[in-house]
Every structure is written in C-alpha cells, then in structure tokens.
Amino acid sequence: MPSASEPTPTTAGPTTTAPGGGARPPLVTVARAAKGIALLALVAVALAFPSLAPNPYILSAGILVLNYAVLSTSWNFVGGFTGYISLGHGALAGLGAYGTGLLVTKAGLPSFLALAVSAVLVAALAVPIGYAALRVRGASFVIVSIALVLVLLLVFQSWASFTGGSRGLVVPRPFPDLLRPEHHRVFWFLFVALLALALLVWWVIDRSRFGLGLKAIREDEDKAEALGTPTFAYKLVVFVISAGFTASAGGLYALWFGDLDPVFQFSILTGSYMVLMALLGGVRNLFGPLLGAVVVGTALEYFKVEYGNTPLHLVATGLLLALVVLFMPDGVLPAIAAQIERFRPAQHSIREVTAAQLREQRERGEADGVPPEMAAAGNGGPGAASARERS
Amino acid sequence: MTERNGSGEALRTEGLTKAFGGVVALDGASVAFRHGQVNALIGPNGSGKTTFFNCVTGMIRADGGRTTYRGRDITRSTPHAIAHAGVGRTFQLCRVFPRMSALDNVLAAVRPAGLLGQLRGAHGRAEVDRARSWLTRLGIEHLADVEARNMSWGQQKLLELAGVLMSDPETVLLDEPAGGVNPALLDRIGGLVRELNAEGRTFVIVEHNMDLVMSISDHIVVFDRGRPIAEGPPSVIRSDERVLGAYLGV
Amino acid sequence: MSSGALIFQSVILGLLLGGLYALLASGLTLYFGIMRVVMIAHSAFLILAAYLAWWWHSRLGVDPLLSLVVTVPLFFGAGVLLQRLLLSRLRPATLTMMSVLLTFAIAVMIEGLLGYAFTGTQRRIQLGYGSANIELFGARIAVVKLIAFGLAAAALLTLWLLLKKTTFGWALRATIQHRDAARLVGIDTDRVAGFGFGLGLASAAVGGTALALDTTIYPSLHWHWIGPLMAIIVVGGLGSVPGAAAAAMVLGLTQSLLQIPLNTTWAQTVFYLALFATLAFRPQGFFGGRLAQRF
Amino acid sequence: GGDGEGSASGDDPIVVGISLPLTGDFSEPGKGVQRGYQAWAKIVNDKGGLLGRPVELKILDDQSNADRVVSDYEQLIGQDQVDVVVGPFSTRLVVPAARVAEEYGMLFVEPAGAAKEVFEQGFKNLFYAAPAVANDHYNHLAEHILALPPEQRPTTAAYAAMDDPFAQGTAYGLKEKLAAGGIRTVVDEVYPPNTTDFSGIAAKIASSKADIVVGGSQYQDGVNLIVALQQLNYQPKLAAFSTAPTSPEFAAAIGNKTEGILAPTGYTQKAPYPSNVEFVEKYTAQFGSPPEEDEANAYTTGQVVAAAITAVGCAEQGDCQKKLIEWVRGNTVETVVGPLSWDATGKPKGAHMIQQWVKGEIQIVLPADAKEADFVFPKPAW
Amino acid sequence: MASEIELIDIQAGYGRAAPVLRGLTVAVPAGTIVCLVGPNGAGKSTVLKVASGLLTPRSGRILVGGREVTGQGPQRMLAAGVAHVLQGHSVFREMTVAENVLLGGYTLKNKAFVAERVEFVKELFPVVADRWDSLAGLLSGGQQKQVEFARSLMVDPKVVLLDEPSMGLDPKATATVFEQVVRMRDAGTAVLLVEQNARRALETADLGCVLDLGRVHISGPASELLADPQLGELYLGGRPAEPPVTPKV
Ligand SMILES: Nc1ncnc2c1ncn2[C@@H]1O[C@H](COP(=O)(O)OP(=O)(O)OP(=O)(O)O)[C@@H](O)[C@H]1O
C-alpha cells in the first residue's frame, strides 16, 4: 500500500502494479501479507487506544500526536508529491483554527459546521496564496512560506478587535457538559477519522496519474511541463487539498484545545515539526509522516515530562532534524527498506557487458528475432551498484 | 494517433524575435517545417537554435512574432498546451526524472483527460504495456525498474526519447541527440528516427554532428545569428557557400 | 506637537535600524546568494553573540564592545567548522532545500541551548550610557544606537571590500558554482567555502553585539529577525551585498516612518509586503541579478 | 521539583500542583510567585502541615506559554494525580489553566489573574487571591489627579499598553477615568508581548509632549519603554507603569533613573494583618529580602487553599474538590492582604494602593491613610 | 621515452560501490596525444578524474614527470603541471565570462602573462571577447564549452586532460579545439584526450586506447586502431555512407 514509486532501485520496482513482471517472488507476497497485518494492527491500536490509556493525560498526549500526524500527512501532499518544502504550513493550520474559532464566536455557527466552513474557506484562500507562492521555486518558495507565517502572526496580533490579538481567542466547547477525560475520548476518534481521510486521499493520489504528474514536478518541473503536464494547475490543486486538510486539523485542534494564541497558531515551529515528521518517516511514503509524528510527537511529550523545566526539547528536536537531514534524507522507512534490501541476493539491474559481448548477444538475438537493440547503450557497468549511492 | 497528412505544414514561425538584454538570440526567424519529414536545424554555437525550441514550445516567451502549429496559433500557449497540441521535445542537456524508475519516467508522459482520468491508477495495464513497448523499441526494456539517475548518459538520452514518444507527439523536437553518445550507438539512433518517421512522425533535430544530420534529414535549415540563412535538402546545403562560410568555417 | 520633528526623529531611528539590518542581511546574502545555502540560523547566531556580549558584561563587567575580540574569531571558527563538518555533507542536488532544514535545526538547537543556559527570561545589558543621548537639530540620538550603527557600517565595509577587491571573493563564488572546476583551476575549495561561512558568522557576531547594546534579548528572539532579513535579501536581489544593504536601509527607514501612522506591529508588515511585491513583479530583486532559468 | 522539606509527620503529603512561567515573558514575576509559594509551603510545614500532612509543591515551567500551561495542568491533574492545584502567573495563562481545572472539577485559587476577562468566562471554581481587579488598580491615582487644582492638573496623557488583558486593563482603567475627567489622550499605543524595540513608540510619546505617561506593562516591556523614553530625553510630569517598578530588579535595569515613577500594588510589607507580620519575617529569613507583591499574592493563594482544606478536612481529587469550592465561595479568609471574599464570578472585593519611587526607594504614597511618603508631583527629571 | 604522466594499475570507484576502474594502466609521453575511446559508462571520465586528483584511487600509483603524486588533490596536481577540462558544462555559471577566463589563471602570479593569455584566447574564440561581461550561465551550450576551453588555455601545463572537448561545439569551434590540441602536443605537452567523436580524435592522436568495463581493452598507435574493422564497428561506429563534410585540421 505504501507509495508505488518508492525508489527501490533493485527490486522488482512497483511490485503492486507491475503487470507481466513474471512470477512474483514469494518474498513479495510475504511482504504484502506483512503490510496487511501491520495495517490491521494500526487500525486496532487507533481504536483501542482510548481504553488502553492509563490516564487522561496520556490520552491528551496521544491526541497531540494524532494532530501532528494529520498535519504532517497534510503537509506531505505538497512536500512529498511536489517537493516544495513549505515551512509555512503552520499558518494554514492557524487559519483553520482561528477560522473555526471566529465562526463559532462571531458568527455563532455550530462548532462542527464552523470547522467545515473554515476548512473550505482556508482551501479557497489557498488559491490566491498558492497562486502567488507557487510561482517561485526552491529557496524563494521557502522564504515565501516563512513570510506567510510571520505576516499572519503580525496581522493576527495587530488586528486585536477581530482576532483578540495577543490576548488570544477562546473557542467555546462543542460539548460543554463533558468532563475532560470524556472530551478527550471523543476528540481522539474525531482525529482518527480525519487522519484516515487524509491518508485515504493521499493514497488515492499517490497511485493516480495525477500523482505521477506531481512526482514528475518534484523531479523536474520544466521537463514535466514540456511533456504536457499542466504543472501550475497541478501544484495549485494539491496545495489547496493540502491546505484544506491542514486547516481541518487546525480547526479540530481549536475545538479540542479551546485557547488560541497567535504566537502558537502562527509559529514556524509548527510548520517545521510537520517537515521534520514527514522527512523522518519518509516523504514518499503513505505512512511516513504518521510514523514521524509518532516518533517525534512522543519524543516531544516525553522530553517535556522528563525535562519539563528546560528548553532541552528544542535541542533534541534540532538534533533529530539535523541527523535526519544529514544521514537519512529519505526518511526512516526507506532507510529500513534499504537495510532489508541488503539481505536479498544482489541483483544487478544494469548489465555489465563489454561491447564485444554485446555484439555477440545482438547477433544471437537477431537470430532469435528479439531485437536487443542498444541493450547496453553505454553499459552502466560498475555504475549499477555505485548509483545506488546517494549522490 | 490522429490522421497524419503527409504533405501539410507542421510547424511554422513568422518573424520570431527574442532578445536577452543586449543579445539578440532570435532575430525575426521565419521558418516552416513540413509535416512527415525529418528536418534538421543547424548553425553555429549561439545562433539561437535552442532558443528557437524554447520559444516554439512556450518555455520562454518570444518578444515578437508568431508561431503556428498545423495552422493553429500557439504563440501564447503554455508549454503543456503546446505539448497537448502534439509537439514533444528533448533538451540539450538531457533531462529525465532522476528519482523515478524508467517505467514511471515514461508513464509520466501519459496525458490523462478529465477528472476521472486524473484519478485513474497511474499503472493501468494498457499504459504500462504501451510504455514497456517504447522501452523495448529503444532497447532499454531491461532497465524498466531502474531509477533514471542510475543510468548512463546514453541510456538517459534514450529514456528521454522514450518519454517524449510516449506522449505521442506528432512532431518531435530533438536538441543535440548525439552529444556525448558513443558513435556505435549513434548509428542506431539515426535508424530509429527514420523508422519513426516512416510511421508518420515529423522531426526537427538540432545537431552538430554533420554525418548524422546529412544521413538522416530530408530538409535542413541553417541558422545564423538568430535567423535562417539557408534551407534545402542535404545535397544543396552541403554546397551552399553561405553555410560553408557561416557554419563549417571553410 | 510637531509632526515634522517626529518625522525627522523617525528618519534618524530608521537609518540607525537600517544599518543594523544591512549588516545582518549581508551576512545572509553571503551564504545565500554566493553559496546557495539558506542560512536560517543566521539570526540565531546573532542572538547567541548578543547573549555572549551580555554575559561578558554582566559576569565580567567589561564593556560589551570588548567581547568582539572573542566572539568574532570564535564565530569565524564556528562558521568554518559548520561548513566543513555539516553543510559540506549535503548532496549538491538538494543543497538549497536541505540547508534550510539543517540550519533550521541549528537555529532551534541554539535557541534551546540559550534557553538552557540563560533561561527564557528577557535580558538587557545595563550600560551606564544606556540612556545617554546627543541632540541633532532637535532630534535625539541614543549613544548606544550610534555605536551599533558604527559597528555595522565598519563590518559591512570590510565585508564588501573582502568580496569585491580580493580574489577570495571570486574563489568563493567559483567554489559554490562548480566545485570540481574550481578545484581544477587551483582553488582550495574546502578552505574557501569554510572561510566564506566563517565570514558570514563573524558578521553575525558583530551584528549581535551591536544588537545587544540597545535591546532586550531572549532565546526565541531570532524568529523576529529572520523574517525581515529574508525579505531584505530577496528584495535586494539574492546574492548582492550592496543590494541587500540598500534594501535594508530603505526598508528600515520605511518601517520606522510607518510607525508614525500605524503601530509597531503593522509597520513590520512592510517587509512582507515588499517581499511579496518583489516576487510578483521582479523576482530577481531590485538590485542584484539572479540567473534566469536556462533550459 | 517539590519543596517537601521539613515533613515532620510521616503522612502522605498533600501535593500541590502548580505551573509557573519560570522562563519567557513572565519569568521575573513568575519567579516571584514561585518564591511566594515556596515560603507558604515552608511556613505551613514548619507548623506541622495541613490536616497533619506535609505540603509538597510540584512546580512545572510553562515558559509563559498558554499551550504549555494547559498541558502542564493536564499532566499535574491527570498523570501526577496532585491533590490540589493553584494558579500560575498572569491572566493570559490563568484563563486556559482555570478551564482545565474546571473540567476536572478542581478548585482553582490563583494569584495573578487580575483582568476583568478572567471573571467573564463563567468559571465556577476560580478565585482571585488579591484585593482588586486590574481596571481598579489605579483608582486612587485617578482620584488624586482629578482632585488637583486646575492649574496644576495635567492636560494630556499618553498610554502604551501591552496587548495583554491585565496590562491593558490597568492602563485603560486609568485612561477611562482621566478621559472622563477631561484629560486628553494624545497617544494610545498597543504592542504585542514580545516587542523589544520601543524607540518608535517612545518617539511618538516624546513628540506628543504629553504631561502624563502611563504604561500598561508586565515587566521587561516597561523597562524597555522607560529606557527608550529616556534616550529621547522625554520628561513627563507623571509616569506610571504597572507591575514593572515593583520588581526588585527594576532600579538596576533602568540604570537607577527611577525617581518619581509610579506603580499600583495590592500589597505592602507594612500591612498590620497578623499573618503578614509572620510572612514578612519568615520570608525575609528564608530569602534574605522582604517579599514584594508577586510573592505576597502567591502566599495569599496558599492561605486561601489552606483555610479551605483545614475547614473542609480533606485534600484530594474528586468530591472533596466540590466541597473546597463551596467553602471558599461562602467564606471570608484572613490573608496577608487583609480579609478576602469573592463574588459569584470569583472576583475579590477590595482596592489597590499606589507606590512611587522616592529617593531611590519604592514607597506607598496613596491612599493618604496608608502612605509611607508624600506623593511627588510633578515628577523630577529622570 | 619517459612518460609525462603515468597511471599504473589503478583501481578506482565512487563511494562504497564496486570499482569503475579495475587495474587500469595508461601512460602519456611528453609531446604525445593519447586518445581514450570506449562506450558510454566505460570509465573514461573516471580515468581523467583520477589523473587530475579529483578522485583518489583505491589502489595503484600515479606518476607525473616520474614523480610519485598518488593521493594528491587537484591543487597539488595543478602545481605539478596537470590541467583538466571536465566533461559537460563546468563554467562558473553565475560569474561573467571575464571572471571565468581570469580564474583559469588563478594560480598565476605574473600579470603580464595573464594579460597576454587573455588576448590569445579572445582571439581564438570570438565569443569570449564578444560576451566578456555577460554571465557565463546565459551563454548557449556550445558557447559555454568554448569559454571552458578558453579558461583551460590560461595556464601552460605539462599534462592536459581533455574530456570530450568537442561535445556541443559547432564544426568551426571543433576545428579550433583540435588545432589547439595539436599545438599543445607540438609544444611538448602530454595530452590525454577523451572523445566520442572517435574517428576524428584518433585521426589527430598519436596513440589510442580502447577502454571497456574499466580496463584497457586494446591500445596501440591510433592509426592501427582506426584501421581495425572490428574495433570500428564496436566502438567507433560504422563509417558514414557519405564522406565526412567536416573539414580536416
Ligand atoms: N536566458 C538567456 N539569457 C541571456 N542570453 C541568452 C539566454 N538564452 C540564450 N541566450 C543567448 O542567446 C543566444 C542563442 O542561444 P542558444 O542557446 O539559442 O544557441 P544555440 O544555437 O542553441 O547554440 P548551441 O549550438 O551552442 O547550443 C546566445 O548568444 C546566448 O548567449
């Protein structure tokens, strides 16, 4: 189920879909079965967690992790598919949260209607934002995304009459009669549902032609455009989808948490946690961001409980991010996959043949009627293995 | 493939102009390429050949002039729209999607229609079969699952070509397909071009390798300083004095 | 109530602020435009230097300006190490993106360590001449601000001379554009790239000290600097030191003047407006040039 | 970290959960509050604890961060199972913290949620352990100014307040009264909590040449604003700042140019209440200097909780908390700031005093019956 | 005859992967052009990288002018007299043509000599003079190659390593490049040339080396290699049906 375009140089490639790939090695079937079991286990854990949590605090920490998981999965719509690294997704979550809060308090909408309307509004707002931001690439895009957070922070701080400014905004409880532990339980399931929806959409896109076009953008945008992919429209669509999910997560958080403060809603740190989590798990992988969120989110809570009085959790976060960037730029899941790869018999996918052997083959081939053509066009030779190196 | 008219005009430009700062890369270039032919575009370094491709395919916007493809004005069209209209291209410095398998590289060239088409699986049987058949024709079928960045220069060149062909262009623009490619391989690229041409595809090839150009093209356009200075079949071009002076340097 | 005097006063405050922006933005420009590294941690180092100046003053009672003797070489060394040990390990293909994340991580670590060492409490150097001021045509100029401006100007000039008038500047740019080719013309690329980074951080040391003279500092303060600085280098044109300096002066001045009709927070949005406007109308910036995409 | 030393009896301690801004915007007053709680625990334990059980403090640092304060109380109540909780410093943190406590059904007595917003949230469990709410802090000053003879009375005023419910509450409480009394507002600025550059605001105030400057400040922002004003050589006739001038660090922070600066306070070390005498003495012995307002507020909080626990006879989560809440609502508690009682929203019914820096020392100048020194007006140059 | 540069039994590769060169030996005597040919991916560029110190071999020795220089970086190699023109595009894209060319003389102290060389390359490649102040990255592909070659002409090395110098060049510029190669050889420089324009290169070269799968497959006088019909088909491509139109040097 994870991404079909996972870069696994020497395996049978897109195992799930390769037609006519000959008999599938049993290993692949085992792997699929393992994946199925893992998925079931995941669902079971998600449903059982509230009953397993020893106290409401653990449950609330779990909700925070889930919130991170939804956020980084949402981020991954843009970051994973198109390769545009946005450090500013925190702003979209903040907009979703404030949108929900303001719709409840100022417009008097019912909580969950407000959440939905807010998500739609943010998605709509993402059209002009994306229109401006997606025109630039690389470093400029990162800068724009950072600027988005900072400028919204200023606006939400300054426009106090509307947003409550630095004094914050209190979002009324959707279930005012629930005691806190019950309240947590309800929101756990709401977050699980949102996460499932985000994962499902990501999965659908990942295997679709739309998704392949997005990945082409990530690899070489001009080339994709030249091949006929309407790159700008693609980027914009996926940005809007991402914004919608991010805003939903922000809105749900607002309903759950109840207190909004611009400094936290419009923080670069939020956006960078999303990046860190997605990167750690692996941006090309359906469950990468979820895994990253579980690891980082749990670690963050753990640090807070253990070293609560010190800002060492920041150091730990930074260290983790640095290590990931330096040593695992593709994420944990691909790194694990690569480790497993090493235990398989080495398959040289690029044949090593000399030009003379090649000619022999060709002659033989022509006799058989199979055109080997330029089979070893520049026989990759030694490059086969070396190319697996990250270059 | 749509119906192919063997004699019509494929690509035409009128007074195409492009200047970068003080440098005039295209200076009112008016060229017409006939349909169903192998055309070559040659000229000294910096004469505007790549810029011509870039303008025609919409990658950069010309300052002035008009481009039509099969009678349709595409001067202001976006690159993907031009690709949809049937013009495919390769790049001078070969460009593939480095971290995608060869198969995905080729599949990425499929142009889905409509919302449902977008959401259909990328690895549908029909497409995969078609993609594999292109890889086979280009002799890199065994590399289907290899990431492009792990391939040699020549293989990447072939892969880029496979991708472009997968998008089923009527007209293929190739920018220096021979650069850095082993000569033994080159013979086969030439053969392939003729083969595809026989199927009805139009080619416009920018190339400095005169042996290749002379042996495969029906029609040659010579550029100098951003505009054509001569055109005709190889036999004519080979003896054209302006060409000898401007390009071959004798 | 004379608004003319207020405007004049604001112009002076704006110029003084702009000078500091100019120095800091130039450091960023150095990594960014010349070395293709997005150095998010620049302002974190700035705050670090400010803390060191504060610490130096409050522990040893020595004037913070003297801390430069220590911090400048220290930061230079740190820059060299940073480049050699960390940044040089990134893949060239993804250098720009990954350097954002890596330097982001460094910024967060610095923030955390500062918080650990000095707590999140706001600190301020208490100088005897902290509120001393001189009069200029009715406006008042705080002595500390003047000193900060002088420091910034001197450092900026040095930086510019180094880049323009020595082959070091050339070697630096060549190194980042094509490392192998640079090595082949005889450039010691490791050293040059390291020095380039060291230089950038050294400028942060000067800037931080200048900053510490007249403001409160706290570990997360760097977030407030990073935005305006990023905006400045984009407006100035990525890669151009004079461009960054000019943009910094203009924006600093605008910000200061906008504070008259607006409040401080709204006035800050000028940076982002300028950033968005630049990207919309002139993505290559208003001063420096950036290489257009070639196909 | 707790402060359970001196637990004479071997009984299970009463764990008091607290989250405090030990770092960040509110760290200076936050640390003051911490000292106040510590003094309270020590004094209680030295006397044998509550219900025979020692008191143990569990303090977490919320870094002046509203998100953290919520998860801190969540952790204290849900995970650490503390017996009672008391409040953090500052309105901005008190409100979210109080909600957690309420949703767990806990009593929430707090030392520093003074803004009127606190009492508009509909909390049933919250009680502010100090004499008056923010908007009333300057009442005595306003009366005094408006009572001045017309030729002496200032005519213009400049206000700058942090975007914070408490800080704005104080400044605007005064502003309303002065404006109603005919003193024109010439500058009215609001700045976010993390502002560090005050030169723009200062320039506006200085060029307005306002007679009065009022700062709605917490701590560092007040210091910064004063320095920026001094750099521009602005000399008002009256300068009042909330909270900052009462801090022990204040004088050094602005280079000892403090003369004439005013601040409201709810507490004086010289207050005659019996528990205060004990508090000042024992606090001074423990920390080496007499307590200030923040310390006193924390101590008061402790006193209120202690009174409730002693009266009700229990201290644990669950039904006991309901009884504690009931008790506090229905009774008056003798504290270091005098007898305290609350209305239905948890608002106290009392008034603040005004202090002024006179001859290098901060002294009470208003109201007249409590004064330690004479009110100096106009203020000498700084 | 003593060789100016000698690579002896070189094993080399990238990262931890299998070696690209597997026991390769090449020697280039002074005043000689040795041409390396071979299929794409055979390891030709790798040989040059080892020779110029860009890539440290895993084993084997490198001698320059008889002196052992194994393991030294490009800076030291340059000082020892080895210059290398990379394959593909290696101009400093965001520097002007002027800066590019002058950086070619980065190690030179003698200003007069630099000025003299500048004049020389400007004359050789008109584009260098015409576009002196424009950014190199904005030039066309072939123009960039010309600038690169001009840059390498700034110094006067003992050994020149050329990696497909004619790729992307128009016939005129190709002729200029080959002329310069011959001129260098005549001045006593040792030239190691990699070319896919193999027939042309072998016609110019003295010795030829066919590289395949990281080893020297065949080596010998260039003219003999050219005459070998089997080699021709495997590595040099079939003779074009029509006589070449490119002018001879
Ligand atoms: N983006 C650009 N900015 C500035 N000048 C450019 C740009 N692109 C091309 N040029 C200039 O336009 C002219 C034509 O360039 P072009 O790349 O079209 O040449 P070409 O015919 O493809 O040459 P080659 O055979 O060397 O590839 C050159 O002088 C080049 O310097």
Ligand SMILES: Nc1ncnc2c1ncn2[C@@H]1O[C@H](COP(=O)(O)OP(=O)(O)OP(=O)(O)O)[C@@H](O)[C@H]1O
């Ligand atoms: N930087 C690199 N990292 C890993 N492998 C590499 C690298 N460069 C080259 N290779 C591999 O080493 C082998 C030899 O490459 P090399 O560039 O020397 O070939 P070449 O003979 O110059 O080919 P071409 O004619 O295509 O330039 C190739 O298979 C290639 O895949």
Ligand SMILES: CC(C)C[C@H](N)C(=O)O
């Ligand atoms: C008087 C102070 C203790 C009140 C506190 N600063 C607040 O924000 O409410």
Ligand SMILES: [Mg+2]
């Ligand atoms: Mg070209």
Ligand SMILES: [Mg+2]
């Ligand atoms: Mg090569």
